[in-house]
Amino acid sequence: MPTITYIDHDGTERPIEAKNGETVMETAIKNSVPGIDADCGGACACATCHVYVDESFMDKVGQPEEMEQSMLDFAENVQANSRLSCQIQVSDDLDGLRVTTPESQH
Amino acid sequence: MDLSTAKNIVVIGGGQAGAQAVQSLRQFGYEGAITLVGDEAALPYQRPPLSKAYMKGELAEDRLYFKPAAWYEDNKVETLLSQRVKKIDRANRQVLLQHGGHLDYDAVIIATGSRPRPLPVEGADLENVFELRGLSDVEHIQPKMISGQKLVIVGAGYIGLEAAAVARQLGLEVTVLEMEQRALARVTSPVISSFYEALHMEHGVDVRCGARLGSLKGKDGKLTHAVLASGEEIEADMVLAGIGIIPNVELAEDAGLPCKNGIIVDEDARTSDPRIFAAGDCTVRPLAHYARTGRLESVHNAIEQGKLAAAAIMGKPRPALDCPWFWSDQYNIKLQIAGLSQGYDEIVVRGDVEAKKFAAFYKKNGRLIAVDAINSPPEFIASKRLIMSGASVASETLADTSISMKEIAAAAA
Numbered sequence: 001m002p003t004i005t006y007i008d009h010d011g012t013e014r015p016i017e018a019k020n021g022e023t024v025m026e027t028a029i030k031n032s033v034p035g036i037d038a039d040c041g042g043a044c045a046c047a048t049c050h051v052y053v054d055e056s057f058m059d060k061v062g063q064p065e066e067m068e069q070s071m072l073d074f075a076e077n078v079q080a081n082s083r084l085s086c087q088i089q090v091s092d093d094l095d096g097l098r099v100t101t102p103e104s105q106h
Numbered sequence: 107m108d109l110s111t112a113k114n115i116v117v118i119g120g121g122q123a124g125a126q127a128v129q130s131l132r133q134f135g136y137e138g139a140i141t142l143v144g145d146e147a148a149l150p151y152q153r154p155p156l157s158k159a160y161m162k163g164e165l166a167e168d169r170l171y172f173k174p175a176a177w178y179e180d181n182k183v184e185t186l187l188s189q190r191v192k193k194i195d196r197a198n199r200q201v202l203l204q205h206g207g208h209l210d211y212d213a214v215i216i217a218t219g220s221r222p223r224p225l226p227v228e229g230a231d232l233e234n235v236f237e238l239r240g241l242s243d244v245e246h247i248q249p250k251m252i253s254g255q256k257l258v259i260v261g262a263g264y265i266g267l268e269a270a271a272v273a274r275q276l277g278l279e280v281t282v283l284e285m286e287q288r289a290l291a292r293v294t295s296p297v298i299s300s301f302y303e304a305l306h307m308e309h310g311v312d313v314r315c316g317a318r319l320g321s322l323k324g325k326d327g328k329l330t331h332a333v334l335a336s337g338e339e340i341e342a343d344m345v346l347a348g349i350g351i352i353p354n355v356e357l358a359e360d361a362g363l364p365c366k367n368g369i370i371v372d373e374d375a376r377t378s379d380p381r382i383f384a385a386g387d388c389t390v391r392p393l394a395h396y397a398r399t400g401r402l403e404s405v406h407n408a409i410e411q412g413k414l415a416a417a418a419i420m421g422k423p424r425p426a427l428d429c430p431w432f433w434s435d436q437y438n439i440k441l442q443i444a445g446l447s448q449g450y451d452e453i454v455v456r457g458d459v460e461a462k463k464f465a466a467f468y469k470k471n472g473r474l475i476a477v478d479a480i481n482s483p484p485e486f487i488a489s490k491r492l493i494m495s496g497a498s499v500a501s502e503t504l505a506d507t508s509i510s511m512k513e514i515a516a517a518a519a
Contacts, residue, residue, distance in 0.1 A: 071483050073512060
């Protein structure tokens with residue numbers, strides 16, 4: 001099972017074993033990672049699961065689709081490596097992924 | 107009343123609001139006992155996918171749950187499932203359980219939700235007549251969602267239309283009966299109603315507006331036809347009722363808490379009893395930005411009131427209120443709604459209806475109060491902010507797609 005490390009804005013690291021097929025958001029919610037609310041349950045409707053993806057994984061994670069990009073355009077503190085974690089599906093390729101949660105979601 | 111030293115909190119109802127309240131209580135540092143009483147067999151789960159991806163078979167059941175079973179153990183939340191509450195005894199501060207026994211409380215959160223309005227016609231008790239609210243409903247419906255089956259949906263609300271979309275995609279023959287003159291009449295404008303009627307007809311759904319169901323006809327206890335008030339008979343292997351919900355206020359009413367089409371709560375989700383809170387579909391609440399009260403049937407509301415109740419109990423500052431929001435997925439169309447359009451005096455359409463990418467903005471006295479955004483996330487997100495800030499935006503500006511929503515939001519800020 002791939003491991004994903006969630007990093008709080010203050011630097012606290014939480015490595016978590018994720019399940020293939022679930023999303024980075026779902027993995028966070030089920031493991032009570034602070035800073036990811038995901039109010040809409042992954043419908044790409046609320047932008048409360050915003051994360052920064054570690055630069056070294058940007059290629060593997062891929063580009064946001066149009067819907068997600070539009071949501072991100074209006075999220076707070078967006079960076080080039082911003083993604084909505086409900087739109088990133090866990091796979092073996094993502095083993096070792098590191099994502100940081102924005103301060104505004106805490 | 108300071109409840110932050112409470113030792114026993116009972117949450118009645120294991121839906122979105124109850125689950126949120128429990129999570130927020132722990133998040134806000136509550137260390138006493140929590141008992142969550144739910145009348146369903148399952149741990150708290152998300153309902154929205156039941157009429158969407160889950161019904162279609164595209165989402166595994168374990169992905170519906172908010173938290174795994176271990177979370178409740180780790181967080182010392184006792185869950186009493188398949189259990190109903192008989193009574194809230196305010197004098198003795200006890201919640202009495204249907205199967206006997208009671209729970210002492212320092213505070214109670216009523217999150218009893220709502221139930222589908224039953225079909226008020228003869229034959230509603232026939233086999234293969236369903237409603238859609240819980241996981242167990244989908245368990246009954248899903249085996250019949252087979253290509254070629256004839257499905258009649260009563261009520262062209264969001265649940266009915268979402269189910270119609272799933273059924274068509276699975277190859278069923280679908281008829282939707284709506285007694286009003288248009289689909290979604292109760293919740294949106296004619297612009298959006300026409301769009302969805304056309305969308306469903308394009309996908310082969312027989313959408314019948316102004317069609318009142320007279321009765322359901324069967325043979326040997328099994329459904330065979332939906333009979334319209336006009337006398338017309340429509341063959342049906344299955345009927346799905348989606349004619350609205352009834353808030354579950356009985357417990358609160360019996361306990362003498364004021365109710366009016368919902369349990370009346372204040373801005374902290376507190377009822378008239380300082381130890382009793384209520385959250386979700388079952389409440390009537392102040393609607394901060396609309397200078398009125400109302401009952402909201404939505405995920406947003408369940409989450410917000412769950413948080414409000416937990417914060418009030420723990421003496422935390424009231425969490426910031428969000429702009430009401432909703433969504434609906436039908437076929438490849440995503441509808442995102444911000445605000446409450448009730449009482450609008452002007453509609454502004456932005457975008458291209460034909461291209462299925464547009465938004466209907468609702469204004470009242472020049473102020474933006476709501477938007478229905480079809481495949482248009484920027485319009486949705488920007489409007490949430492514009493609505494909350496009470497901004498007035500010129501209608502010509504809203505309609506002008508050469509000005510981005512980002513620019514419009516920035517100019518209004």
